Amino acid sequence: MESGKVKLHFPGWQKTILVTPGTSLEEALERAEIQIRFPCGGKGICGKCRIKIKGKVSAPSPAEQKHLCHLEQGWRLACQILIEGECRVQVHPLSLVSFPKILTSRISRTITTNPRIHKVHLSLPGPTLEDQVDDLSRVERSLGEQGISALASDLELIRKIPLFIRKADLRLTAVVSNGKLFEVEGGDTRGNSFGVAFDVGTTSIVGILVDLDTGQELAANGVLNPQISHGEDIVTRVSFVQSHPNGLKILQKEVIQAINQIIKSLSGKAKVKTDNIYEATFVGNTVMHHFLLGINPLNLAIYPYVPAIEKAVRLKASELGIAINQRGGLLIFPNVAAFVGGDTVGVILATSLFTRRDKKLRLAVDIGTNGEIILAQDGRIVCASSAAGPAFEGARISRGMRAEKGAIERVRLREGRVEVGVIAGGRPRGVCGSGLVDAVSELFREKIIDSSGRILFPPVKKIWNRRVIKREGSSGFLLASENESAGGFPIILTQNDIRELQLGKGAIRAGIQILLGKLGLQEERVDEVLLAGAFGSEIDPRSAQNIGLLPALSGAKVRSVGNAASLGAIMALLSQESWQEAQEISRNVEYVELAALSNFQSALAEGMRIGV
Ligand code: FES
Incomplete structure (x- = not known):
């Protein structure tokens, strides 16, 4: 030793x-x-x-x-x-850290492919004393003969061409993007053009490998965002950057390593060379966007909350060290504001909220630590970010956890019995956001709590006597006893847990009401509710409406769209028009800063009531 x-x-x-x-x-x-x-x-x-x-x-x-x-x-x-x-x-x-489910989009739509990347097969005439045109011009001339005008993108490529074309026996494939020749490959490699779309989330990073010619999704993979070891929420990570001299570098390196790990696994799964991946698109919240680019996010967290950059960014892969073709392109989605990032732009793009021209009023909600709320009608889009707090992600809840193996995700109360649905089965370890919403909805239905969220002790119905408990002067509801849970700890929903949920749901509901007011409309006018993101996929819409997290609209359709942001990233890979649209969206969305509004506090107080 x-x-x-x-x-x-x-x-x-x-x-x-x-x-x-x-x-x-x-x-x-x-x-x-x-x-x-x-x-x-x-x-x-x-x-x-x-x-x-x-x-x-x-x-x-x-x-x-x-x-x-x-x-x-x-x-x-x-x-x-x-x-x-x-x-x-x-x-x-x-x-224990366990990996959350990989969430992909639940929207089925056909994307008309019109990628930026084109491949052209060339057979160059060999140089002679009569034709001493230089090597680069020879390639460009051949491209011109096929109706493509493209100039070499950089010095590295100019250095590569002379030896390369001779080694390839003058038969090669030119890779062209936006009028730029950016790669030459030996032989005929047409049909091998790939791109990868990334959703860089606070909790997980998901990548989807796509065939740029056919639009087919070839493989998807995700990893836990390794930055999680510095804090599960973005505020903690921003403070990590401020308190560690190399904090920003560490976080940037970690996110890039995770992205490269995904690229490696996707290329292995689909048997695709990483050199044939020519583009990557990225959606993410504004803080993750800044971390990825190595930009200090400090000003996002302090008044008056200003991002370093909102517009879209295009880079060469080598500039960030992303492990695709090093001359390939990175397209980073634009942000809308400090708390509304490219992921929201991706949701708007994927759900066509910007391009639909009809009088229907659509509400899209993506609930996380911040809830992004979007209202769209006839091309007009208003949006806000509401500080929902971490309750929906299972944080600040005494037995809270993320939606992963062992989490209670469903709760039903029947005749004195508690029935729980546990992710991946087995005994529960804790409760995640959707389980929390279900539990509070059921407690309210069974009159165990009132509309103020207070646990009524003793319970109105005697059948719940055994489950409604008092410890150290505070009431709680026993979701699972020590014998019913994994790890031998009782899982108790405490009065504080219910208060945390009320704060979160109040913030979301207040945001919805304020945006409706901005459009001069009542909630009855909402025709469709789209639930985006992980929480939106897991939540039972009836429970969400029962507690008043979402307005209870009898006529409106409620639909989960899954990871719509990642579909937005795929669309931008496959279609030049979609990438343009993403930029238009970020310029045209009307962002409402809730914190600046005098009526926010009263809307929040009203929104916190259960069942309203
Ligand atoms: S990480 Fe140890 S108390 Fe929060």
């Missing part, structure tokens, strides 16, 4: 590593490549990085004393611990 080092055992992973005494457990976990959640970025605020540790470690910190009523059972906060001697570590099931 290296002198001075101590052993750290992770029996659940059958791993042991050596660390120097004084090493933080957070760092040791990273070195052991064991991923656990650090939702607040290791600040000791969220209380969700629970582990059990036996051995010599630092004494419980004040943050642990505050958070862990289970200290006596040996549970600690991983972010607060320093290793002092040999230890064994056990991770709480709720603290």
Whole structure:
């Protein structure tokens, strides 16, 4: 054993590593490549990085004393611990990172392909004393003979051509984009033109490989956004950038590595060479956009919330080190405002909200930590971002978790019984956003809570006596007892959890009401509700309407559109017109800053009521 080092055992992973005494457990976990959640970025605020540790470690910190009523059972906060001697570590099931489902679009639409990338097969006449035209002009002349005027895009290509065309025996394929010759390939490679569309989300990054000629989706893959180890929400990550000298570089590197990992797996799956991937499009919220480009997002988080850039950005792949053809193009979607990014532009593009010319009023909602709300009618689009808080993503909920394996996603109360639907089956580990909405809807229906959200103790119906409990002076509802849950902890919906949900739902509902007011319309006029994003795909629309998260509209169709933002990114890959439209959308959307409106607080208070 290296002198001075101590052993750290992770029996659940059958791993042991050596660390120097004084090493933080957070760092040791990273070195052991064991991923656990650090939702607040290791600040000791969220209380969700629970582990059990036996051995010599630092004494419980004040943050642990505050958070862990289970200290006596040996549970600690991983972010607060320093290793002092040999230890064994056990991770709480709720603290484990597991990968969320890969979400793709649920919209079926035909995209007319008109990509920027064209391939032209050329057989060049060999140079002679009579035809001493230079090599580059020879290629350009041949292209011209086929009706294509294109100039070499860069010096690297000019350097490549002389040797290359001779090696290829003067038979080659020219790759052209927007009047620029940007690649030459040996032989006839027509039919091998690919692009990849990315949705760079705060939680996960999804990439979809597309055949640029046929429009066919060849493979999709996603990974957890590795930045999550610095905090689950974007505010924590922005503060990480401000508090670490290399914070921005670290976050940019991590997101690019994840993107490249996806490209590698997609090209392997579809048996496509990465050199034949010529374009990548990116949608994401404004903060992720800034991280990807290596732009400090500080001003997005402070008043008056100004992005560094809103318009679309086009780069060469080599400028960011994205692992497609290095002379290929990167098309980064434009933003609308600090809290409305290219992902919202992607949703508007994919759902045709901008181009539909009819009198129907359509409401699109993408709920995350920020809820993006879009109202569209006859080409006019108003949109806002409402600070819904993290409740819908399972954060700040005592037994909350993301929508991943082991999360309660459905709740039904029947005659004194609690029936729960758990993602991937088995015993529940916690409750995710859709489970929370379902649970509160059912509690309201069963009169266990009133419209103010207060848990009525004792319950009106005696059949719930066993489930409505009081602990330390506060009421709660027992969703799963220690015998019913994984990990032996009861899953209790507390009064605070319900308040967190009310804050989130109030913010969304207030945003909807204010946008309707902006158009001078009442909610009864809404013809269609589109639910975008992961939460929108999982939520039961009836429960959302029952608690008043969405207006209860008898005539309106409610439709989940899945990851519509990624479809927007695919459309921009396949169609030049769609890319132009994305830019027009960002210029034409009317953004409403809710925080600046005097009536927001009263709308929020009204929106927080359950069932209204
Ligand atoms: S308390 Fe440890 S990550 Fe939040």
